[in-house]
Amino acid sequence: MPEEIMLKLSVFMSPTGAHVGGWRLPEAITDAGFNFDRWPDLMKLLERGKFDMMFLADGNGVNGISDPDLLARNPTLRPVVFEPITFLAALATHTSRIGLVATGTTTFEEPFSIARRFAAVDQISKGRAGWNVVTTSNPDDALNFSRTEHVEHSDRFARAEEFLDVTDGLWSSWDEDAFVQDKENGIFLDSSKVHMLNHEGEHFQVRGPLNAAHTPQGRPVIVVAGGSPEARNLAARTADVLFTLTETKEAALDLYKDVKERVAGYGRAPEALKVMPGASIFVGETADEAEEVYRKLQELIPDTVGVATLSRIMAQDLSMHDPCDPMPEITTETKGMTFFRDKVSAMAKKEGLSIRETYRRVLPARGHVLMKGSAADVADQIEDWYRSGACDGFNLVASHLPGGLEKIVQHLVPELQRRGLFREEYEGTTLREHLETPYAAFPARRSDVDQ
Numbered sequence: 459m460p461e462e463i464m465l466k467l468s469v470f471m472s473p474t475g476a477h478v479g480g481w482r483l484p485e486a487i488t489d490a491g492f493n494f495d496r497w498p499d500l501m502k503l504l505e506r507g508k509f510d511m512m513f514l515a516d517g518n519g520v521n522g523i524s525d526p527d528l529l530a531r532n533p534t535l536r537p538v539v540f541e542p543i544t545f546l547a548a549l550a551t552h553t554s555r556i557g558l559v560a561t562g563t564t565t566f567e568e569p570f571s572i573a574r575r576f577a578a579v580d581q582i583s584k585g586r587a588g589w590n591v592v593t594t595s596n597p598d599d600a601l602n603f604s605r606t607e608h609v610e611h612s613d614r615f616a617r618a619e620e621f622l623d624v625t626d627g628l629w630s631s632w633d634e635d636a637f638v639q640d641k642e643n644g645i646f647l648d649s650s651k652v653h654m655l656n657h658e659g660e661h662f663q664v665r666g667p668l669n670a671a672h673t674p675q676g677r678p679v680i681v682v683a684g685g686s687p688e689a690r691n692l693a694a695r696t697a698d699v700l701f702t703l704t705e706t707k708e709a710a711l712d713l714y715k716d717v718k719e720r721v722a723g724y725g726r727a728p729e730a731l732k733v734m735p736g737a738s739i740f741v742g743e744t745a746d747e748a749e750e751v752y753r754k755l756q757e758l759i760p761d762t763v764g765v766a767t768l769s770r771i772m773a774q775d776l777s778m779h780d781p782c783d784p785m786p787e788i789t790t791e792t793k794g795m796t797f798f799r800d801k802v803s804a805m806a807k808k809e810g811l812s813i814r815e816t817y818r819r820v821l822p823a824r825g826h827v828l829m830k831g832s833a834a835d836v837a838d839q840i841e842d843w844y845r846s847g848a849c850d851g852f853n854l855v856a857s858h859l860p861g862g863l864e865k866i867v868q869h870l871v872p873e874l875q876r877r878g879l880f881r882e883e884y885e886g887t888t889l890r891e892h893l894e895t896p897y898a899a900f901p902a903r904r905s906d907v908d909q
C-alpha cells in the first residue's frame with residue numbers, strides 16, 4: 459500500500475444512530491428520518507470533520523413490519539427514512555465538499571431511472587455523488603415489487619453486473635462538449651456527440667441515450683456493499699469503494715488480499731478500489747468516558763428487543779429459548795444477507811456464547827469492528843489496520859446523533875490528523891478527488907472468474 463495515499467473516511471449516517479439503544483439517550487435526536495431541519499447542522503459537523511463522504515444505507519420497505527412489537531422499539535430497522543437519492547439532492551445544497559453516497563438496489567430498480575437520478579445528484583452537487591450498489595438484503599422488500607419472494611443470491615448478482623454496464627453506458631451518452639448552446643446559429647446541441655447505447659442483454663434492453671448531460675465525475679463514485687464472492691467480484695470489476703463487514707484484523711487482512719487480487723485480475727490497479735470496513739466507534743475524551751456511554755447504551759436494550767433483533771439477523775426465531783440458553787444451531791434458509799449470519803453463528807459456536815451474550819456482542823457493532831476508548835486508543839487501532847494493509851479506510855458508524863458523531867469529530871479526527879493519517883483540509887472538490895479514484899472505463903465482464 460503506497461504511503462502517500464491518505465486514510466479514507468466515510469460516515470454511516472443512520473437517522474436514529476446505529477446503536478439499538480442510541481435514540482433513547484436523553485440528548486439524542488430522534489426525528490431525523492422525517493425532519494429535514496435536523497440535517498443542515500449534521501452536515502456542517504460532517505464537513506468540519508473533513509470526511510470523504512457520508513453514506514446512507516437503505517431498503518425499499520419497512521424492515522420488520524411482520525414483528526410490530528420489535529418495530530415499535532427498534533428504529534434502527536428504519537421504519538421511516540427519506541428516499542435517499544432525493545435526499546442527497548437536498549443535502550447537496552447544504553454542503554460544498556463532502557461526498558454524498560446513497561444506496562440504490564439493482565434488484566428492483568431499472569438502470570435508466572437510477573442512472574438518471576444519480577446523474578442529477580452529481581450535477582447538483584458538482585461532482586460529489588456516490589451510489590452504494592446493493593442487491594437488497596431484506597427479503598421482504600420483494601413483496602413491494604410485485605413478487606412473492608426474494609430473488610436468488612446468484613441471480614441478483616448476475617443482474618447487478620449487467621445493471622452496472624447499462625448505467626455506465628448511459629452515463630456516457632453525451633460527450634462533455636455536446637451541448638454547444640450556439641444562439642447565433644440556432645444550434646443547441648451537436649448531434650454527432652451523442653452515443654446510443656442499444657443494449658440487448660439477458661436482463662435489460664435499453665436503447666438510450668440518457669436525457670442528462672455528461673456528469674462532473676464522468677460516473678458517480680460506485681460503492682459495492684457485500685462480502686460474498688459475487689459481491690467481491692462485482693466490486694473488483696466496477697467499484698471505487700467496497701464496504702465490508704470484518705470484525706477482526708485477521709479477517710480484514712484476508713479479505714483485503716483476496717479483493718485486491720480480484721481487482722488485479724480485472725487488469726485494474728489495486729488502489730483503484732478502496733476497501734473500507736465498517737467501524738463502530740465509541741470514543742470519548744477519556745477511555746472511561748467512552749466506556750460509560752457504551753454501558754448506558756447497552757442498558758437501553760431490553761432482552762426482548764435484543765433477542766428479536768438477533769432473530770432477524772439470523773433469520774431464525776430465537777424467542778422460544780431462554781436468553782441464557784446457548785445460541786442454537788442455525789437451520790433456516792435465507793435469501794438475504796448470508797455472509798454476516800454465518801460469521802455470527804460460527805463465533806457463537808466457537809466461543810460457546812448464550813443468546814444474550816451473542817446479541818450483546820453483535821448489536822453494538824452489527825458485524826463492524828468495534829473500537830472503543832480514548833481518541834488515542836481508537837486511533838491506534840485505526841492506524842494499525844491501515845498500516846498493516848487490512849483496509850484503505852473505514853466507514854465510521856456513530857451510535858447516536860449528534861453526540862456520537864460530535865465525539866468523533868472533536869476527539870478522533872484531530873488525533874488522526876496529528877498523526878498525519880488524515881487530511882486537515884479538503885484538497886479537491888469532487889468525491890473522486892477525495893478518494894483518489896479517477897474515472898476509468900469498466901473492464902469487460904468475465905464468465906470464468908473464480909468464485
Ligand SMILES: Cc1cc2nc3c(=O)[nH]c(=O)nc-3n(C[C@H](O)[C@H](O)[C@H](O)COP(=O)(O)O)c2cc1C
Binds near residue numbers: 703
Ligand atoms: C457493509 C454493508 C452494507 C450494506 N448495505 C445495504 C443497504 O443499505 N441496503 C441493502 O439492501 N443491502 C445492503 N447490504 C447487503 C448487500 O447488498 C447484499 O444484498 C447482501 O449482503 C448479500 O450479499 P453478501 O452475501 O455479499 O453479503 C450491505 C452489505 C454490507 C456488507
